[in-house]
Amino acid sequence: MPKTRSTRPLPLNGVGHTALVVGIFAAVFAFVPIVGDLVSVPAALIAVACGWIGLARVDKGLATNHREALGGAVLGITALFVVFLVFVATHGTMA
Template sequence: MTQRAMFPPADSPALAGDREGAGFTAMVLGVMSLFFMVSLVGILFSIPTGLGAIGCGAVGVRRAKRGEASNGRTALIGLVLGIAVTLTLGCGVMWLDHTLSQAYG
């Protein structure tokens, strides 16, 4: 297996046998979780998609560091989006629980 840089130049072609699925999935799930967080209807879906983005992003970054995939940036963006959305909503849920328990408890 050939070793490649984690962040290759943009004009480098993808080689056969690349394992790009996890990085691409992390990016898609990260953007979906951000969209769900912004739209109030999808807040229930935002945390599971954010956790999926974290998991797939970690796998994608690991594969890119080992040279098995060439989309390290995509995986890293998905990972960061997943972490940001999950932490934001987690803190928001804890704040809402604390506030409501003080108001009505």
């Protein structure tokens, strides 16, 4: 009996994976005062953008990793907030 191939296309989960990995990277480096400004902000922006793209692909049925894409976007937003708090704490004026 010959094997039949599936006609369903493979899911495009790469953007969701990227969002999660870069979001974790951004969240870790967000707590370092100087490195957080230089490394974590671009990484967090990439994580948020990839997370939104990944969520759009999930909504269209092209991807299957909703949790990873959402987690990457949330980690990116959280990293941006932490960088802002660290920046205010280290560069704030004392009145």
